[in-house]
Amino acid sequence: MPVNPELFNTLTGVEIASQSFSDAVVGPPVVGWTVELVLYGVVLSTTLAYVYSPLFAKDSRYIRMLLAAVIILETVQSGFNFYSLWHFSTLQHRDALSLWHLTEFDTMSTLFLGWEGALVQGFLATRVASLLVTQWHRHLLGSWLYVAYTVRLHEGRLHQMIPIRVAEAMWLWGTAAVALSITGGMINYVLKRPAGLAPADRGLRKVFRVASEIALPTTLAATVGAVLQYSLRRTHGGYNSSSAFFQPLCSFYALSLLTSLSTRNLTDNIVTSVATLWYAQPEEQGLPADDQRKSGGGGGGSLYETKRSAKAPLEADEEQLPPMEVLMTVARLRDVYMAQQQEEHTVGFTTPQPRPRMRADRE
Incomplete structure (x- = not known):
């Protein structure tokens, strides 16, 4: 063919x-x-x-x-x-x-x-x-x-x-x-x-x-x-x-x-790292012992007790927060922490410190 x-x-x-x-x-x-x-x-x-x-x-x-x-x-x-x-x-x-x-x-x-x-x-x-x-x-x-x-x-x-x-x-x-x-x-x-x-x-x-x-x-x-x-x-x-x-x-x-x-797991880990450092023993943070921090007495409680009182609301809220709100929460925690550190150096742990208002209190 x-x-x-x-x-x-x-x-x-x-x-x-x-x-x-x-x-x-x-x-x-x-x-x-x-x-x-x-x-x-x-x-x-x-x-x-x-x-x-x-x-x-x-x-x-x-x-x-x-x-x-x-x-x-x-x-x-x-x-x-x-x-x-x-x-x-x-x-x-x-x-x-x-x-x-x-x-x-x-x-x-x-x-x-x-x-x-x-x-x-x-x-x-x-x-x-x-x-x-x-x-x-x-x-x-x-x-x-x-x-x-x-x-x-x-x-x-x-x-x-x-x-x-x-x-x-x-x-x-x-x-x-x-x-x-x-x-x-x-x-x-x-x-x-x-x-x-x-x-x-x-x-x-x-x-x-x-x-x-x-x-x-x-x-x-x-x-x-x-x-x-x-x-x-x-x-x-x-x-x-x-x-x-x-x-x-x-x-x-x-x-x-x-x-x-x-990347929301990453931001959750940031909150976890902040909480871990905050609620560790005072000696691990390089701060005075717990009995020295409680020397002020009074109804305000110690700074260590104040931090521990904020632990439960933080753990309850961190999984529901969107990533950007987690970052903003970290920034607010940082501001509260630095303000408390400045007050400690000024007062010398002798005056009862007021309990900081956390997010759960405002809600």
Whole structure:
């Protein structure tokens, strides 16, 4: 049976794009899609590990709905990326116009990416806002969020007023600015509010490291993508290189959320370390013996008895507290401890000290 040679020559009559054009237009998105699909597997395994952990059972309905929405958006985005990767890998029309045009799923991928980013960074921003005591800090963080997501959600309309590359660069710069603001707020709070106790300080330093790790991938990817998107000209070989960095952003968002939710054990350990140091024997803390501390007599009781009286409410509340409230509780305990230490050096354990009002008393 004769074989028609044209059946094996699929490029007959079709203009072929140059290799440099194919590398510049198709290469970076393929890298971004591949990295995102690999990270999607990491997100799924991390999510399953978190769902089967004791922390998930303590989550509120709001947290569970947020996690479910992020995973659904991440799954949809990964499906779009898989289709695009399959399409451009098997496409036989290799002319410049076919390689340049996006698929119908590519046009919707940034929409789901924007929704996921708004959910995750909005959640992290609310947690950081609870730590900011000054109004201008909160207003600054809110303004960054408003500007960044206004640019992101209206990117398609901005193309009619400004060049597309400028609009995409503004979106990526806004994403990096929000991530830096969230991380900076958490780090600023940890550095300015040390517990004054060695175990708690070590725990807060761990929180410092975790806070840096939560937004570091998102910040780096968005910043590099913004620089490439704004600086490279159309004639440059790396013209489309920014897509290799913003395509995996959806997986970075999901991992940031999972990292934030999974670090509550760390903050619980901070409270435990503070409580352990507070309620240890006075000799272990380098303080006067218990009989010397009770020399003042009176109805106020000793400082050691005062600390022990606060032990039960702290243990009862620490498991119900969210992570940010745990940090704020540690800071309040530190303030009470330092105030009592200053009064001890001034009075010399001779005057009965009033019992400090703890959180359980106010409630």
